[in-house]
Amino acid sequence: MITVRNLVKTFGTFTAVSDVSFEVAEGEIFAFLGPNGAGKTTTIKMLTTLLKPTSGEIELDGLNPQIAQNEARKRFGIVFQDPSLDGDLTAWENMEVHGVLYHVPHKVRRQRTEELLKLFELWERRKDQVKKYSGGMKRRLEIARGFLHTPKILFLDEPTLGLDPQSRNQLWNHVRRVNEAERVTVFLTTHYMDEADRVAHRIGVIDHGKLVAQGTPKAIKEQTGTETLEDAFLKLTGSTIRDESADSADMMRQFAKMWSGGKR
Amino acid sequence: MSAIYILWLRELKRYVRSRAQIIASLGQPMLYLLVLGFGLGPVFQRAGNGNYLQFVAPGVIGMTVLFSSVFSGLGLLWDRQFGFLKETLVAPVPRLQIMIGRTLGGATVAVIQGLLVTIVCLIAGFRPASMLMFPVAIAFMIAIAFVFAALGVAIGSSLQDMQGFQLIMNFLVLPIYFLSGALFPLTGLPKALAYITMLDPLSYGVDGMRSVLLHQPPFQPAFGLATDVTVLACVGCVLLVVGAWRFSKIEI
Numbered sequence: 001m002i003t004v005r006n007l008v009k010t011f012g013t014f015t016a017v018s019d020v021s022f023e024v025a026e027g028e029i030f031a032f033l034g035p036n037g038a039g040k041t042t043t044i045k046m047l048t049t050l051l052k053p054t055s056g057e058i059e060l061d062g063l064n065p066q067i068a069q070n071e072a073r074k075r076f077g078i079v080f081q082d083p084s085l086d087g088d089l090t091a092w093e094n095m096e097v098h099g100v101l102y103h104v105p106h107k108v109r110r111q112r113t114e115e116l117l118k119l120f121e122l123w124e125r126r127k128d129q130v131k132k133y134s135g136g137m138k139r140r141l142e143i144a145r146g147f148l149h150t151p152k153i154l155f156l157d158e159p160t161l162g163l164d165p166q167s168r169n170q171l172w173n174h175v176r177r178v179n180e181a182e183r184v185t186v187f188l189t190t191h192y193m194d195e196a197d198r199v200a201h202r203i204g205v206i207d208h209g210k211l212v213a214q215g216t217p218k219a220i221k222e223q224t225g226t227e228t229l230e231d232a233f234l235k236l237t238g239s240t241i242r243d244e245s246a247d248s249a250d251m252m253r254q255f256a257k258m259w260s261g262g263k264r
Numbered sequence: 265m266s267a268i269y270i271l272w273l274r275e276l277k278r279y280v281r282s283r284a285q286i287i288a289s290l291g292q293p294m295l296y297l298l299v300l301g302f303g304l305g306p307v308f309q310r311a312g313n314g315n316y317l318q319f320v321a322p323g324v325i326g327m328t329v330l331f332s333s334v335f336s337g338l339g340l341l342w343d344r345q346f347g348f349l350k351e352t353l354v355a356p357v358p359r360l361q362i363m364i365g366r367t368l369g370g371a372t373v374a375v376i377q378g379l380l381v382t383i384v385c386l387i388a389g390f391r392p393a394s395m396l397m398f399p400v401a402i403a404f405m406i407a408i409a410f411v412f413a414a415l416g417v418a419i420g421s422s423l424q425d426m427q428g429f430q431l432i433m434n435f436l437v438l439p440i441y442f443l444s445g446a447l448f449p450l451t452g453l454p455k456a457l458a459y460i461t462m463l464d465p466l467s468y469g470v471d472g473m474r475s476v477l478l479h480q481p482p483f484q485p486a487f488g489l490a491t492d493v494t495v496l497a498c499v500g501c502v503l504l505v506v507g508a509w510r511f512s513k514i515e516i
Binding site for chain 2: 051070071093097102
């Protein structure tokens with residue numbers, strides 16, 4: 001479903017992604033792991049047409065997202081690292097806007113919105129403005145929205161960041177349920193190794209822009225001779241702390257938090 | 265087309281829901297209208313220019329449309345901060361449609377604000393020469409709204425964050441307002457100032473509205489209706505193209 005061959009992305013002299021190749025099969029849940037600044041988000045951005053690769057090939061469901069951009073976009077859903085909902089609109093309206101932007105026919109849109117909001121336990125609150133939602137509810141709504149146009153692939157970029165264990169657990173249950181029911185391929189990144197271990201069928205570990213390991217959670221643990229995925233991860237990527245320089249987007253996020261007092 | 269419609273509808277819904285903001289945004293025009301309108305009235309009258317409230321009302325309406333439309337374009341920065349921009353930019357919709365939807369929405373909101381202030385002006389004692397010309401005045405509001413909503417989108421697309429907001433406000437929006445002749449007649453100005461006012465698109469919008477709403481002495485048009493319409497149309501087209509081009513360059 002996803003094929004990546006010799007993918008490279010450089011920013012000036014800095015190489016963010018260096019010669020990465022992998023494949024994700026249809027219906028698979030693939031976890032893409034790596035320390036901060038390893039190149040996870042850059043890879044997701046390239047996969048989702050937001051960034052042009054310097055070189056290399058990407059195929060999504062047989063399409064080159066560079067050439068058939070809109071066709072490719074219809075085939076995937078994405079949940080970004082930070083929220084992308086409209087807080088002034090209700091859950092229902094957020095789904096409506098998404099459905100229209102993705103050309104989902106009116107009747108299907110209504111029906112699927114209802115199904116998904118019920119599945120993600122948001123149906124009772126569908127008429128509330130999203131800014132009144134808790135963090136966990138917002139995340140659930142974003143994931144439900146990502147599924148609305150029946151994508152073949154769902155990209156989840158650290159979807160559980162900042163959620164309590166209950167919400168995380170519930171969220172993954174929902175994702176798994178849709179993955180099984182609709183055979184949606186899921187490509188996720190996370191910093192919680194236990195989650196990746198539990199949810200993912202296969203894992204890729206990236207560090208300094210290079211793919212350092214690939215396989216089932218079990219295989220990776222065996223390969224590194226460790227008990228837990230966390231240990232395997234540390235063995236593969238070392239235990240030094242990575243400093244990410246704050247880019248303008250990060251500063252904006254800080255600023256936004258200050259302004260909204262965390263309400264949005 | 266449906267994408268344009270839904271983004272337009274979104275702008276409208278957000279506007280209707282922000283009641284506190286609607287009331288707050290009426291505060292400044294009312295201050296200009298009532299304080300300046302009645303405060304400068306006697307001086308203006310003595311100078312032989314007629315009733316100042318009559319004169320300043322179209323200017324205050326123009327100002328409302330200007331502020332409201334520029335800010336709606338700059339709303340892009342908020343959407344960038346709160347993430348909704350990404351949702352629209354990754355959708356399978358041409359960017360041009362997204363830009364048009366936003367601009368239309370912002371312009372619509374600005375015209376509604378302009379109409380609200382028009383009602384306030386009427387209550388305060390503004391009496392247009394003929395009510396029949398109101399539709400033409402509204403057409404001018406629409407033109408002003410488009411020009412500055414497009415300008416707002418162009419600027420909003422070029423800035424990364426809200427840091428530049430004060431800069432835009434103090435060095436662009438306020439000068440556009442003050443130099444437009446919204447508050448004073450453009451006839452008989454010092455040469456340098458006269459040339460600057462001629463570079464300000466809002467001058468033509470305000471002059472156009474005054475021409476249709478007052479159209480009799482002591483009021484004298486500064487440019488003439490034909491010039492007003494031509495300049496607004498040309499500037500509007502150029503800014504829409506620039507806005508669309510800047511919007512197409514946004515990276516997230």
